[in-house]
Amino acid sequence: MTPDLSVTIAGVSFKNPILTASGCCGYGEELAGVFSLSKLGGLVTKSITREVRQGHPPPRTAETGGGMLNAIGLANVGIERFIEEKIPFLEKQKTNIIVNVAGSKISEYVEICARLNDQPRVDMVELNISCPNVDVGGIEFGTQPTLTEDTIRRVRQVFKRPIIAKLAPNVTDISAIAQAAEQGGADALAVINSVVGMVVDPHTWRPRITNNKGGLTGPAIKPIALAAVDRVYNSPCNLPIIGIGGIATVDDMVEFLLCGATAVQIGTALFVEPDTPVKIEAGLKKYLRGKKMASVRDLVGKVRKY
Amino acid sequence: MSKINSEETVVIRRRDLHNDYYSLTFGPLKGISRCRPGHFIHVKLPTSDIFFRRAMSVASVNPESRELEIIFKVFGRGTTRLARFRSGDPIDVLGPLGVGFSKPKKRERVICVAGGIGFPPLLYLATSLVAAGFDPKQIEFFYGGRSAPDIIERQRIRKLGVNFHPVTEDGSVGKKGLVTHHVAELIEARPDEKVRLYACGPEGMLRSTNQLGLDMGVPGELALEAPMPCGIGVCLGCVVPLTKGGYARVCYDGPVFQIGEVAL
Numbered sequence: 001m002t003p004d005l006s007v008t009i010a011g012v013s014f015k016n017p018i019l020t021a022s023g024c025c026g027y028g029e030e031l032a033g034v035f036s037l038s039k040l041g042g043l044v045t046k047s048i049t050r051e052v053r054q055g056h057p058p059p060r061t062a063e064t065g066g067g068m069l070n071a072i073g074l075a076n077v078g079i080e081r082f083i084e085e086k087i088p089f090l091e092k093q094k095t096n097i098i099v100n101v102a103g104s105k106i107s108e109y110v111e112i113c114a115r116l117n118d119q120p121r122v123d124m125v126e127l128n129i130s131c132p133n134v135d136v137g138g139i140e141f142g143t144q145p146t147l148t149e150d151t152i153r154r155v156r157q158v159f160k161r162p163i164i165a166k167l168a169p170n171v172t173d174i175s176a177i178a179q180a181a182e183q184g185g186a187d188a189l190a191v192i193n194s195v196v197g198m199v200v201d202p203h204t205w206r207p208r209i210t211n212n213k214g215g216l217t218g219p220a221i222k223p224i225a226l227a228a229v230d231r232v233y234n235s236p237c238n239l240p241i242i243g244i245g246g247i248a249t250v251d252d253m254v255e256f257l258l259c260g261a262t263a264v265q266i267g268t269a270l271f272v273e274p275d276t277p278v279k280i281e282a283g284l285k286k287y288l289r290g291k292k293m294a295s296v297r298d299l300v301g302k303v304r305k306y
Numbered sequence: 307m308s309k310i311n312s313e314e315t316v317v318i319r320r321r322d323l324h325n326d327y328y329s330l331t332f333g334p335l336k337g338i339s340r341c342r343p344g345h346f347i348h349v350k351l352p353t354s355d356i357f358f359r360r361a362m363s364v365a366s367v368n369p370e371s372r373e374l375e376i377i378f379k380v381f382g383r384g385t386t387r388l389a390r391f392r393s394g395d396p397i398d399v400l401g402p403l404g405v406g407f408s409k410p411k412k413r414e415r416v417i418c419v420a421g422g423i424g425f426p427p428l429l430y431l432a433t434s435l436v437a438a439g440f441d442p443k444q445i446e447f448f449y450g451g452r453s454a455p456d457i458i459e460r461q462r463i464r465k466l467g468v469n470f471h472p473v474t475e476d477g478s479v480g481k482k483g484l485v486t487h488h489v490a491e492l493i494e495a496r497p498d499e500k501v502r503l504y505a506c507g508p509e510g511m512l513r514s515t516n517q518l519g520l521d522m523g524v525p526g527e528l529a530l531e532a533p534m535p536c537g538i539g540v541c542l543g544c545v546v547p548l549t550k551g552g553y554a555r556v557c558y559d560g561p562v563f564q565i566g567e568v569a570l
Contacts, residue, residue, distance in 0.1 A: 030539040034310050054552050061535050061543035063357050068535060072542045271536035
């Protein structure tokens with residue numbers, strides 16, 4: 001018997017719980033040269049901003065122990081060209097399309113999501129709330145419960161399909177942010193975004209990326225991400241969780257499901273093995289068969305804690 | 307189009323070329339029929355302390371045996387590990403990847419400008435042009451380095467029958483000075499000929515070649531190097547600034563760019 005890999009998040013059906021993470025698969029075009037995107041439960045695009053952004057000058061990435069540090073600088077084509085040039089390709093893909101949205105003001109999130117609401121093939125939006133808010137002196141949206149709630153509430157008014165809030169781990173209490181997102185009207189959470197980090201060259205005394213600080217991703221952050229998923233899952237917040245952070249194998253994925261994630265996103269692993277999602281999907285079927293389980297959904301939150 | 311994929315293959319030969327230079331040949335590779343001069347492969351290193359694959363330019367291919375050769379110099383952690391491969395070892399390779407060199411026009415004189423460890427893609431280019439029937443005497447192969455041990459595989463280049471011009475900064479082999487200086491002299495000496503530059507090497511040499519091409523109105527192409535996390539165009543980590551503004555991905559839009567295209 002083939003185990004059932006399908007899951008439902010906020011009313012949206014996913015053929016499997018394996019998605020690609022924002023910033024790790026562009027707009028899908030290059031990855032389609034590696035495997036058929038129909039293999040994916042969903043694809044999350046690179047962050048889309050109101051204007052086109054060229055991104056930071058190189059170097060933008062640095063290798064770290066078990067991962068990487070990056071500050072790409074939200075390089076993207078902007079909402080106008082995204083709709084014109086990228087949506088036609090994405091529309092043809094037999095997978096759920098989730099558009100990640102970033103902004104420096106609440107009004108930018110609202111404007112972009114209103115445009116996306118008119119694109120029926122955009123199944124969900126994922127709000128990148130790890131950006132500095134220029135209206136309040138550069139404080140990141142996602143670090144303050146009130147800013148998180150306000151942003152999502154305003155987007156809720158213009159975007160009629162499900163909203164995912166992507167939470168940053170660089171906060172004192174991530175469950176407080178999760179609850180604020182729920183209050184604001186989010187339908188699901190992506191836990192977590194990258195962890196703030198820094199790498200310096202001991203010979204030149206220069207940071208290894210031009211933005212000085214960046215986001216740490218890859219296997220190095222997996223335990224941090226798992227603890228965050230566990231914390232949110234056990235908080236009063238009832239939203240479904242999409243786990244993300246250092247997932248490279250089916251075992252990694254299972255850990256996230258056990259801690260409470262309904263689905264996962266694969267990010268940095270794509271840079272080492274571009275067909276990771278295909279391998280994990282095959283591995284997941286095998287895992288469930290080995291455990292004599294009928295559905296992947298039966299793993300969610302089943303961690304046996306001490 | 308067939309899908310790009312990683313595949314595990316086997317190291318067939320490892321040659322110590324001295325002075326920290328090594329050649330590794332491995333195969334058979336399924337994707338080899340796609341491989342063109344200027345392409346690179348992304349090699350996974352079997353050690354947990356090196357996270358990313360390493361991009362290595364292709365030095366030669368054998369389409370019949372489906373073998374591919376890389377030549378590199380031990381420089382950092384990645385190349386140190388790469389030099390430890392022995393024949394019979396499994397090796398995980400993604401590629402060939404990237405945009406390669408375009409073909410010269412029939413009557414054009416081809417000028418290869420190789421600098422140090424930028425030499426492998428030009429060896430591949432010259433070899434495949436000669437194999438395709440291009441007159442080797444129409445190829446000028448400049449190869450610059452600090453001193454004699456930096457100019458490797460000299461016999462192999464000579465065997466192609468191309469006009470070989472080694473250049474060293476200390477004059478220990480070939481002409482003395484900078485390779486681009488001697489390239490400019492050759493172009494000036496043949497004002498009526500159509501020439502095309504193909505260059506790969508250190509940043510300073512590429513910058514001079516780019517400028518030389520612009521100043522003398524000579525078309526050509528530069529193969530760039532950059533640390534690449536993904537190698538397939540998705541991470542946007544390996545970008546270079548363009549003269550028209552914005553950035554291009556070395557791994558996906560390059561590594562080969564036209565002279566004048568990149569802000570070096």
